[in-house]
Amino acid sequence: MKGDITQLWVDAIVNPANDKLDHGGGLAKAIVDAGGKVIQEESNKIVRKRGKLLDGQAVSTAPGRLHCKRVIHAVGPRWDIGKDKDIEKQCMGKKLLLADAVSQSLREAEKWACKSIAIPAISSGIFGFPVDVCTDVIVEAVQVYNFQNRTELLDVYLVDVSDGVCSMFRKALERYCGHSNVFTQGKFSHLTEFQQRVAL
Template sequence: MDSKIKLVKGDITKIEVDAIVNAANSSLLGGGGVDGAIHRAGGEAILNDCIAIRNRQGGCKTGEAVITTAGKLPAKYVIHTVGPVYSGDKAEKEQLLAKAYSNSLQLAVENNIKTIAFPNISTGIYHFPKPKAAEIAVATVRDFLDNDEGITEVIFVCFDDENYSLYDDLLKAT
């Protein structure tokens, strides 16, 4: 397993890192799943930052990422990225999911973030197949870390056993 990549089963809102990533929707106003959990745990400060971003740029496009305070969370920042809904052109959706991870990592580097935690982006209500999403996540993070010295630790935080097992197998495979 890569020394910079770790795997945890648990609640991303409890992870102590510089930044956690939120699987947001394009409105940035919170929603279900991990998005709702992060907004509830972090409090109003996150929503206020999201509203300011919306007022400035009109939300967040699929594959893009924005950064806010983490409010009451143990992390310092929340990087909000919008993963794709898995329908239509599957190859395009795979590219957009990879962009969600790489743009989040790039934003972390630009903000001097050393440690970052990711949830399983797009695998909930967006119905991205979990095995394919895990492959894309691991490959994209590995490629990024191969070309960047800024980030010292990436943690994949899996809420359920199925995702944990998929990531565990992929991370042990090389």
């Protein structure tokens, strides 16, 4: 769906965080600005206790003034592919780390008894992940998580402020589930094949 993730009425929203949980720019800053300093304060406590997070990990904090129950901070990988090494192997490694960030976010949401979650295009933007690759990986990771777990999550929203990114999410949904399984109702596109409802 196209929209501001900080304004959604869902149980959890995912923040594309860096390994220090320093929410000083981009969507991370927007989330802290909307939710209040408690989000950054709790993030700082997590890092002081356990150190920097690794790519693919996710933790959560209180939401402050946001409408959700939890803010889940997912550390996606940077698309820093070196030309002097096996490019295909590097790309696969980055994709796996992004998929881990998604599955860890879903697991963290379930730990807090969340029934709905909003996920942005983690690792795109300043982290450099190609949007088509990013959206593909996220959709596949949600599908795999659903098939491999007896999940209590009922609604997964794929969210961005950009028409282009939302279009990529839609194309990824259609690739993995078939055009007939993605339909529009109001401003949402639902994926009917899953136990979960995955919406744009």
